[in-house]
Every structure is written in structure tokens, then in C-alpha cells.
Amino acid sequence: xxxxxxxLIRVLGTVERRGYSLSTLHVEKxxxxxxxxxQIESDRDANILCRQLDRLFDVQSVNLEAQLEAVxxxxxxxxxxxxxxxxx
Amino acid sequence: MDxxxxxxxxxxxxxxxxxxxxxxxGCDVLFGYPGGAIMPVYDALVDSDIKHILxxxxxxxxxxxxxxxxxxxxxxxxxxxxGPGATNLLTGIANAYLDSVPMVAITGQVQTGVMGTDAFxxxxxxxxxxxxxxxxxxxxxxxxxxxxxxxAFAIARSGRPGPVLIDLPKDVATTKVASSMxxxxxxxxxxDEPEGIAAARALIAQAERPLLYVGGGVNMGNAEWAxxxxxxxxxxxxxxxLKGLGAVEPDAPFNLGMLGMHGNPAANxxxxxxxxxxxxxxxxxxxxxxxxxxxxxKAKVLHLDIDAAEISKLRNADVGLSGKICENLLALAQPxxxxxxxxKCRAMKTQHAERYDAPGDGVFAPALLKQLSEAGGNKxxxxxxxxxxxxxxxxxxxxxxxxxxxxxxxxxTMGYGLPAAIGAQYAKPNATVICVSGDGSxxxxxQELATLKRYGIPVKIVLLDNSSLGMVRQWQxxxxxxxxxxxDLSDNPDFAVLANxxxxxxxxxERRDQVPAxxxxxxxxxxxxxxxxxxxxxxxxxxxxxxxKSNADMMGCAA
Numbered sequence: 001x002x003x004x005x006x007x008l009i010r011v012l013g014t015v016e017r018r019g020y021s022l023s024t025l026h027v028e029k030x031x032x033x034x035x036x037x038x039q040i041e042s043d044r045d046a047n048i049l050c051r052q053l054d055r056l057f058d059v060q061s062v063n064l065e066a067q068l069e070a071v072x073x074x075x076x077x078x079x080x081x082x083x084x085x086x087x088x
Numbered sequence: 089m090d091x092x093x094x095x096x097x098x099x100x101x102x103x104x105x106x107x108x109x110x111x112x113x114g115c116d117v118l119f120g121y122p123g124g125a126i127m128p129v130y131d132a133l134v135d136s137d138i139k140h141i142l143x144x145x146x147x148x149x150x151x152x153x154x155x156x157x158x159x160x161x162x163x164x165x166x167x168x169x170x171g172p173g174a175t176n177l178l179t180g181i182a183n184a185y186l187d188s189v190p191m192v193a194i195t196g197q198v199q200t201g202v203m204g205t206d207a208f209x210x211x212x213x214x215x216x217x218x219x220x221x222x223x224x225x226x227x228x229x230x231x232x233x234x235x236x237x238x239x240a241f242a243i244a245r246s247g248r249p250g251p252v253l254i255d256l257p258k259d260v261a262t263t264k265v266a267s268s269m270x271x272x273x274x275x276x277x278x279x280d281e282p283e284g285i286a287a288a289r290a291l292i293a294q295a296e297r298p299l300l301y302v303g304g305g306v307n308m309g310n311a312e313w314a315x316x317x318x319x320x321x322x323x324x325x326x327x328x329x330l331k332g333l334g335a336v337e338p339d340a341p342f343n344l345g346m347l348g349m350h351g352n353p354a355a356n357x358x359x360x361x362x363x364x365x366x367x368x369x370x371x372x373x374x375x376x377x378x379x380x381x382x383x384x385x386k387a388k389v390l391h392l393d394i395d396a397a398e399i400s401k402l403r404n405a406d407v408g409l410s411g412k413i414c415e416n417l418l419a420l421a422q423p424x425x426x427x428x429x430x431x432k433c434r435a436m437k438t439q440h441a442e443r444y445d446a447p448g449d450g451v452f453a454p455a456l457l458k459q460l461s462e463a464g465g466n467k468x469x470x471x472x473x474x475x476x477x478x479x480x481x482x483x484x485x486x487x488x489x490x491x492x493x494x495x496x497x498x499x500x501t502m503g504y505g506l507p508a509a510i511g512a513q514y515a516k517p518n519a520t521v522i523c524v525s526g527d528g529s530x531x532x533x534x535q536e537l538a539t540l541k542r543y544g545i546p547v548k549i550v551l552l553d554n555s556s557l558g559m560v561r562q563w564q565x566x567x568x569x570x571x572x573x574x575x576d577l578s579d580n581p582d583f584a585v586l587a588n589x590x591x592x593x594x595x596x597x598e599r600r601d602q603v604p605a606x607x608x609x610x611x612x613x614x615x616x617x618x619x620x621x622x623x624x625x626x627x628x629x630x631x632x633x634x635x636x637k638s639n640a641d642m643m644g645c646a647a
Binding site: 010051 | 214215218219222223224225226228243247248395396397399400401
């Protein structure tokens with residue numbers, strides 16, 4: 001993504017506001033761009049967040065590397081997608 | 089953009105470059121309020137051809153810019169100083185964000201050297217507005233002003249429109265630079281090429297009970313004509329949202345009305361029964377869907393939206409088309425054999441047609457609104473505030489184009505109506521702009537009567553006064569065991585006198601037999617006019633889907 005003023009906080013704010021929680025975060029900044037890798041947990045579909053991040057103007061591309069689902073409770077089926085997204 | 093001007097060596101201040109960029113964007117009117125940090129821009133305005141409308145509260149500036157944008161289809165622009173000026177804009181910015189309205193909001197900021205030191209009238213408006221803007225900028229160099237403003241306009245109107253904030257520090261506004269075009273670049277949002285048209289057409293061909301669910305995106309995508317063409321050629325029935333009002337021809341045979349919490353029963357029953365929901369520029373808002381898991385339970389979903397992030401956000405789409413809605417709607421046309429479904433829809437429409445034969449001689453607000461809209465016809469633009477009157481407008485106002493009905497849909501901003509009407513009047517000077525308000529809402533931006541007077545803006549106000557916060561009262565009656573809490577407004581000011589104090593002519597309507605003369609005056613008086621209408625404080629909006637219930641469970645409607 002472009003390393004513009006506010007770009008990182010805009011991305012992180014979108015993640016939290018849309019109902020996803022951050023587990024790990026790695027940021028690498030070069031001259032004018034930034035690469036952000038995140039691992040995120042939520043009961044919401046990670047693909048939706050990807051599209052919401054992708055429409056941010058500083059974001060150049062979003063890659064969903066993996067989405068894992070797990071059954072956490074025997075009585076209820078809880079989806080816990082975890083994914084790693086990165087931008088270049 | 090402006091390649092020749094890019095060679096210019098004229099020296100201007102940042103503020104002058106800002107206005108130069110606004111002029112280049114065709115901006116002819118600004119809604120704003122001056123103050124310390126924005127003073128360099130107001131100084132430059134003295135030499136500019138752009139008209140500035142001084143509102144009396146910054147929130148009204150943002151809402152007027154919103155109304156201007158909705159009525160004109162252009163980008164609305166508002167202007168405020170730093171600190172409280174900027175925070176007062178926020179509600180209007182959020183309003184534009186939730187309803188996808190193209191807006192550029194410009195705020196003054198303290199000097200760059202003291203930013204971050206809690207300087208006088210310093211707030212981090214850039215940070216505060218992040219969740220409610222499409223994008224935002226802090227301009228830190230005067231060289232960047234021109235390009236940033238041009239880019240802000242391009243972003244605001246591209247793809248799914250929305251508000252863009254520009255925060256302009258005072259020293260940047262006063263710095264003189266030879267050219268502010270260095271970083272100007274061509275800006276375009278890429279839009280996905282539509283895929284899946286064949287799959288979409290197949291879904292429609294296979295459906296026995298297809299139904300269009302029309303939202304505000306149809307108007308934003310200039311696709312009303314395409315929607316109407318599709319409806320005519322296929323006979324598809326349609327329901328619409330608050331923001332979709334006017335997209336479907338009022339007299340179209342299979343126009344089933346608004347869906348949702350206060351929707352027409354025919355619309356809600358059709359949604360519950362359909363086997364294919366064709367979602368056109370709508371977003372499954374909870375006021376439209378009721379309990380989401382029970383919404384359109386038998387239907388597959390075909391979702392058309394310019395914003396790919398809306399597709400499958402709340403309801404999984406069997407097919408999603410994330411391109412320009414106009415082209416995609418046209419591509420769906422095909423002969424359909426749905427006569428049984430049409431027959432059923434027609435029967436439901438007849439069965440649940442609105443009734444206007446309320447007993448008594450008091451003013452029946454739904455009938456007044458229907459009669460006023462029919463008498464006014466296409467020359468009228470209506471704005472509404474938020475509450476019971478807003479739903480009565482949505483249910484009963486007859487309107488043939490979406491841009492003639494301005495309402496705060498997503499945010500539900502009480503106080504929207506009057507400033508939006510001011511904006512709409514500047515967008516369409518020859519229109520008869522009518523603001524329908526309530527006695528709660530009107531007080532949220534009552535100070536804008538001074539703006540009407542100052543500029544001679546001929547907005548007409550129809551105040552439906554039930555001496556209470558009617559919608560909240562209705563909910564307390566129905567869902568809180570009649571435990572009324574802070575909804576009584578029986579000590580309201582005398583609104584007719586209040587309007588006169590601002591220099592606005594006024595009159596009061598208390599009986600049904602006074603309505604025809606009131607309509608005559610509202611449509612024929614040349615200047616601004618305040619029509620105070622007293623209505624039954626016990627009147628409720630029907631039907632009503634209780635919160636958290638299915639749209640099939642409407643109160644106040646026979647199944």
C-alpha cells in the first residue's frame with residue numbers, strides 16, 4: 001500500500017470496526033510504500049474484509065493467504081476464520 | 089486535467105490555489121462558516137466568483153452540501169474552521185458517508201508547527217473522521233493544494249460516491265507558491281469488468297417468482313432509465329428502499345412500494361414469497377430486511393452493486409455483479425414467463441393499497457402529503473427530516489425521480505431537512521423545494537431560517553407538529569409498555585411566531601378543510617413560507633415490523 005499519512009491507521013481501523021480482531025501484525029515500510037501482514041480472527045468471512053480493505057485508496061492489493069475454519073464447541077458450530085493478508 | 093494550466097507560473101497562496109481548484113471542478117457554491125484557522129480561505133473568497141452561503145451552524149453546512157449533491161448529482165462542498173467548526177461538520181459527513189453522497193468537506197487546521205500540541209481550536213479531525221469518510225487528506229505543503237483538491241473531487245464522485253475530507257493548516261493556506269500543480273495526476277477508480285452476466289441471466293430465466301429490490305445505487309449510477317426499461321420489457325415486479333423512492337415509476341403496474349419496517353405489506357409479502365431477489369444498488373440494511381435470517385427465505389440472490397464490498401456482506405449472493413449498475417441492468421433483459429407471479433403481485437398490491445379515508449376533521453398527514461405531491465408534480469423536490477413524518481413521506485409522497493426526494497436514510501439525522509432543502513434550492517433554483525419536518529427535527533437546525541431570510545431562499549417548510557417525538561413515542565407505546573420517557577414536546581414554541589421572528593411568513597393549519605388552501609399557497613407563493621400543521625399526537629405510522637422480527641410480522645396490517 002502507499003505509505004501515505006494515515007494509511008496504516010485507516011487499515012487497522014477498518015479491521016477493528018468491521019468486526020475482526022488482530023492477532024499478529026507485521027509492517028515493513030520502504031520509501032513510498034508499505035507492506036502489511038496481519039493474522040486476524042473473527043466469526044465473519046475474511047473475504048468481506050478483504051474487499052473492504054481493497055477499496056481503501058491507499059491500498060494497492062490484498063491477498064488472502066489462508067482462511068481456516070474450526071469447530072470450537074461440540075454443541076454449536078462456530079466459524080473462526082483466520083487469515084493472513086498482505087499488501088505490496 | 090488542465091495540462092495547459094500546469095505550466096502556469098502564477099504565484100498564489102495555498103488558499104487561492106484551493107479556490108482555483110474548486111473553480112476548475114465547476115464548484116459554484118460553498119456552504120460554510122468562517123473562523124480562525126480557515127480565515128485565509130475566507131480572505132481569498134473575497135476575490136472569487138464562487139458563491140458562499142453562510143449557514144448558522146457548521147452541521148447545516150455539511151447537510152446543505154449533501155442536499156446540493158443529491159439534487160444536482162454534483163459534488164457538494166462545505167467549509168469550516170478547525171476545532172468545533174470541524175467537529176460540527178462530522179454529523180453531516182457521516183450522513184453523506186452512510187448514504188454514499190459525493191461531498192468534499194474542507195476544514196481549517198492550526199499551523200503545522202503546532203499541530204499535535206493541543207493548540208487553540210485544534211482537534212485531530214483527520215483522525216476523528218476516519219470511520220466516516222471515503223478518503224481524507226491533510227495538506228502539509230502549499231504545492232500540493234491544487235492537486236489534492238482535484239483528487240478529492242475525483243475520489244468523492246468515483247465508483248460508489250462518498251465524502252472526502254481535506255484538512256488545511258493555516259500556514260499552508262497562507263504560503264505563496266508559484267505552482268500548486270506539481271503532484272496533479274490523473275485519477276481514476278478502476279471498476280471491475282462485470283463477470284457472470286450469463287449466470288445472472290440464467291438465474292432470472294429459471295426463476296418463477298423473481299423480484300427487483302431497488303436501492304439508492306440505481307440513482308447514484310444514473311440507472312433509473314435502465315431499471316425502468318428492464319421493468320417494462322420483462323414485467324419484473326419491484327420493491328424499493330427509502331433511498332430508492334422515485335426510481336420506479338409511481339404508476340408502474342408492478343411497483344409494489346417500499347419494503348421494510350414501514351414498508352407496504354404487498355412489498356414485504358412479495359419479498360417473503362419470491363424465489364429470486366434481484367438486488368439493484370441496495371445493501372440489505374436492517375430497516376429494509378427486518379430479521380435478516382427470515383428475509384426472502386425462499387430466494388436466491390442476484391446482487392448488482394458498484395461496490396464489490398457490498399456483495400455477500402450480509403446475505404450471500406448466488407451471483408454478484410460488481411460493475412456499473414446501468415449496463416448490468418440492461419444486460420439482464422429477456423422475455424419472461426411470470427404471469428402467475430405478476431397476477432399474485434397485482435392482487436397483493438390491490439389488497440394493500442394505501443387508504444386515505446381516515447375519520448374525523450383533523451389533518452390526516454398521509455393524505456396531505458399525497459395531495460401536496462400530486463399537486464406539485466415534477467417541479468417539486470421534497471426533503472424530509474427524521475421520524476414519523478419521514479416515513480409518511482416515504483409511504484405517501486408521489487415522486488417520479490429519486491433526486492426529487494432527499495432523506496437521511498442510513499444515518500437518520502434529525503435536522504437534515506431544512507439544510508438539505510437549502511442545498512437543493514441552490515442545485516435547482518427553479519424547483520419548488522419543500523421541506524417536510526417534525527416538531528422534534530425542525531428544532532435541530534431551526535437557526536437555518538436565518539439563512540433562508542438572508543439569501544431570500546424560497547424553501548417551503550411543512551411542519552407536521554404532534555407536540556412530541558412521535559416515532560420514539562410510538563415505540564414506547566408499542567414496545568415499552570406505554571412508559572413514556574422524554575417524548576413530550578407540548579411546550580414547543582409557537583412555530584408560526586418563531587418563523588415570523590426570523591422574517592419568514594407563516595400560517596397554521598389545524599383542520600382538514602384548510603388543507604387545499606394551504607397546498608395552493610405552498611405551491612404558489614414566491615418566497616419562503618412556513619406552514620405549521622397541527623396533527624393528532626396519537627397518530628402512528630403503520631404498518632410496522634417490530635424490531636428484530638421478520639418482515640412477515642407486520643403490525644397494523646391484515647395478512
